[in-house]
Amino acid sequence: MPLSRFQQRLSLGEIRDGDRIELVADEGARAEIAQRLGLLALDRLEAHVALSRDGDTIEAKGRVKAALDQACVATGDPVRAHVDEAFDLRFIPEPTGTSPDEEVELSDDELDTMFHDGKSIDLAAAVTDSLALALDPYPRSAAADAALREAGVLSEEEASPFAALAALKGKLPGE
Template identity: 35%
Template sequence: MPPELTLPEFHRPVPLGTVGQAGRRLALEATPEECAALAGRLGILDLASLTASLQLLPEEGGSVRVEGRLVARLTQACVVSLDPVGQAVDEEIAFRLLPPGREPQDGPDDIDEIESPDGIADLGEALAELLALALDPYPRAPAAELPAEAGGAVTGGFAALAALRRKG
């Protein structure tokens, strides 16, 4: 029995052949259910909204350049207090969708390239990955303060030894 395929939480397939010579505009929006599933996958408290406005432009060789804006409202846990921290993501994005058989370039100045082995790109999954990269890795509530022992201060029985070491 073949393994069951699981679709990503925010699945928006686009066949590269449907872009056309003039290009194509798309507006994508995650449903509340998709947002909840993505929040679980990303390890955040809440994803209130995720939208993108995209322009798909055909390029030579069958690739498609995608440009647009990714906008999301979400809540992460503060790394100090675990209190909810509201975040907003509003970023310009650009990447290239590659036709079947084409390998991505991996240079530091190259635009991100996404393979489409069957000629169908999942724009929702691409946006989910871009959102993951845009998340604040250390969200912190405005009033959250680290405890003294976390700041590198030496306390307890070793404090006196540390003081002697500094004098010498």
């Protein structure tokens, strides 16, 4: 089932066991996703997905690939990044008999489980979430170390307990 656009929802009625889907985000979708994820640019976003189905449970296994620019945490300069990340997601019906505010506990083996409404799955949102999880949380440009030093931020070596002990060593009487 090749898709030429980054479709937001797939009807459960159209999903067949063994379907393969190629999702490609167009310029408009990439701009929205870049804004949502706080990216400076998202030049490419695609996902290759194989679906399997067991009743109302849908498994989506595949890869998300992206080319993007993140803002350096120290300077704000663009930091180029490429993502090529595997994902394995399971979509199951929303639990019944719970209130919308009630917390649902998932076991460790269910951490990549998402809920659907019994009518459709939001594969594009799941791919976007997979991309978000693959991003570097602290992107740093080549100028980051100099900018941090100028701002008075100590390096890990300078801030370590051993560095503090070394500084005290020279201040001991008789040294």
